[in-house]
Amino acid sequence: MLYHVRMDVRIPPDLDPAVRDALIAREKEYSQQLQRSGKWPHIWRIAGEYANYSVLDVADHDELHQILSNLPLFPYMDIQVTALARHPSKVD
Numbered sequence: 001m002l003y004h005v006r007m008d009v010r011i012p013p014d015l016d017p018a019v020r021d022a023l024i025a026r027e028k029e030y031s032q033q034l035q036r037s038g039k040w041p042h043i044w045r046i047a048g049e050y051a052n053y054s055v056l057d058v059a060d061h062d063e064l065h066q067i068l069s070n071l072p073l074f075p076y077m078d079i080q081v082t083a084l085a086r087h088p089s090k091v092d
């Protein structure tokens with residue numbers, strides 16, 4: 001199943017810079033592992049914002065939730081999910 005996900009990152013400005021940098025490094029490693037596995041086929045920076053649009057390709061809502069809730073930056077993100085269905089006009 002495909003999901004369109006918007007992630008807005010809201011790291012508190014007073015978070016220790018070393019903790020922030022470590023979180024961001026872990027986030028990059030985690031997301032790149034999922035990209036290589038094919039479960040996270042698209043990630044795009046939203047120009048001018050500390051936010052991304054992503055497409056995740058996972059089995060179901062539960063797997064999506066498990067992946068998102070394990071993001072190292074999850075405690076510092078607002079996340080919006082849209083489930084995608086096949087469009088009837090899509091050409092194969």
Ligand SMILES: O=C(O)C[C@H]1C=CC(=O)O1
Binds near residue numbers: 031073
């Ligand atoms: O920078 C972001 O958009 C947040 C985050 C999501 C994946 C990743 O590597 O960083």
